[in-house]
Amino acid sequence: MRIVQSTRGWASMGPLEALRKIPSLLSICIRTAAKLRAKPPDLLVLVDFGAFNVRLAWLLRRFGFKRPIVYYAPPSAWLDNPKRARAVAMLSDPLTFFRHQAEFYRRLGLPIGYVGHPLVSTILPRAQRPAPPPDGGTLALFPGSRASEIEHHTPLLLDALARVRESRPSVTAILVAADDDAQRRVEHFLAFRSPLPVTVVRDARAALRVVDVAAIASGTAVLEAALVQTPAAALYVMAEAHAKVARRLYRGRYITLPNLVLDEPLIPELLQEQATPAALADVLLELLRDPARQQDGYERLRAALGPPDALQRNADWVLAAAAEPAD
Numbered sequence: 001m002r003i004v005q006s007t008r009g010w011a012s013m014g015p016l017e018a019l020r021k022i023p024s025l026l027s028i029c030i031r032t033a034a035k036l037r038a039k040p041p042d043l044l045v046l047v048d049f050g051a052f053n054v055r056l057a058w059l060l061r062r063f064g065f066k067r068p069i070v071y072y073a074p075p076s077a078w079l080d081n082p083k084r085a086r087a088v089a090m091l092s093d094p095l096t097f098f099r100h101q102a103e104f105y106r107r108l109g110l111p112i113g114y115v116g117h118p119l120v121s122t123i124l125p126r127a128q129r130p131a132p133p134p135d136g137g138t139l140a141l142f143p144g145s146r147a148s149e150i151e152h153h154t155p156l157l158l159d160a161l162a163r164v165r166e167s168r169p170s171v172t173a174i175l176v177a178a179d180d181d182a183q184r185r186v187e188h189f190l191a192f193r194s195p196l197p198v199t200v201v202r203d204a205r206a207a208l209r210v211v212d213v214a215a216i217a218s219g220t221a222v223l224e225a226a227l228v229q230t231p232a233a234a235l236y237v238m239a240e241a242h243a244k245v246a247r248r249l250y251r252g253r254y255i256t257l258p259n260l261v262l263d264e265p266l267i268p269e270l271l272q273e274q275a276t277p278a279a280l281a282d283v284l285l286e287l288l289r290d291p292a293r294q295q296d297g298y299e300r301l302r303a304a305l306g307p308p309d310a311l312q313r314n315a316d317w318v319l320a321a322a323a324e325p326a327d
Contacts, residue, residue: 005032010052011146018051025052033059040067043322046092050075050084057091068321070095072314074112077101078252078260082108093321097310098261115313116306123227125298126209129291136170137212137288140230142204143186144217145178152237153217154189159277160215161196164284171288172197174207176221213287215280218256222267226258229298231287233268235275243272258301266297 005028010021033056036044044060044067046053057069069092076084077098088094089110096102102114132138139161143153157175165171175190175198177183183200190198201207204221208214208228216222218236225232234256238246254260256267268283270276287293307313 004035010049026055029056029059032056033063033065036060037063037065040065042067043318044069045318046071048073048075050088054084054087054091058087061091068093068324070318070321072318073097074101079250080104085110095314095317097306097314099304099306100261113317114306115317116310117223118310118314119223119227120302120305120308121311123205123224125227125229125302128229128295129212131291132212132288133170135168136172137168138210139164139171139173139284140207140211140214140216140225141173141175141198142214142216142221143175143182144219145182147181147185148238149217150182150185153235154186156235156237156275156277156280157215158189158193158196158198160280160284161198162194163277163281164288165196167285168288173199174211175200176204176207177202212291213284215284218269220257223257226267226294226298226301229295231291231294233270233280233283233287235270235280237272237275240272258297261304262297262301264297266294266301 010025029052037060044065046057046069053071054075057071060069071088071092071094074085074088074094074096077096078100085105085108089105089112093111093113094105095113095115096105097115097117099114102112105112141157141161143150143157161171161173173196175186177186177200179202183202186200190196190200205224205228208225208230211230214225214230214232216225216232216234218234222232222234236255252260254263254265254269255271256269258266259269270279270283
């Protein structure tokens with residue numbers, strides 16, 4: 001594998017931040033399409049990131065690119081956007097790991113492959129743990145990886161930890177930092193608080209296997225916790241201006257993947273004004289008292305995410321697409 005373009009710094013939060021990045025991303029998109037057209041690969045696999053990849057696929061087809069394009073994890077998995085789905089299906093061979101998205105495409109008469117979620121193949125459940133002692137337990141704190149997520153979530157998580165320790169004075173915590181920059185930021189917040197028993201680590205999945213309960217900024221880590229079968233609660237806070245835009249764009253009942261897949265509130269979600277230290281502490285204390293309450297839901301979630309050989313099915317599907325003759 002040869003990396004030809006770093007995507008560091010591409011992510012954005014909210015429309016204003018995204019608008020500022022459009023010129024540079026459009027330039028990268030055009031240059032990438034030109035390079036791929038000049039030296040076509042046997043197969044192009046696009047992964048998620050519809051704001052960039054749909055435009056890249058469109059440019060390639062306009063430039064006369066005839067080779068197969070597989071779109072893995074097409075955008076709008078839960079937004080049910082017919083226009084976007086038709087565009088993806090016209091430009092590529094879509095391949096999803098969500099049954100919901102596969103059913104939506106097929107209702108529109110569009111082709112799509114479905115192989116199951118790859119994390120089912122790579123994350124095994126841990127042995128069920130008993131409830132921790134009444135005065136103790138270990139929490140995993142996941143503030144997220146983006147700077148804005150760390151700014152909003154780290155103080156909330158640390159304040160919730162302090163409140164949990166009022167009821168369980170022997171509780172300790174593992175705080176997961178995604179990289180060096182994230183670690184510097186969370187350690188800055190720790191330095192301004194009364195000493196708390198917090199260990200900063202990098203390995204998220206290892207942390208999920210050893211803690212009693214996890215508090216996680218909504219994202220892939222929530223799904224990882226559910227597959228490990230670690231009792232968990234989700235939270236998310238953003239600037240209110242961004243939240244207003246998000247509410248207009250998305251009106252679903254849930255935002256975390258386990259809840260979306262099962263269409264039920266398996267993972268408690270504390271969002272925006274609901275995400276207070278007191279509310280989060282109450283949820284974590286309840287999970288510490290009754291860690292088995294999510295067990296049945298976790299087992300149903302794993303079954304709903306598809307077969308355990310999803311990675312192999314994925315590879316087989318992509319190889320079959322690569323063998324298709326060019327137009």
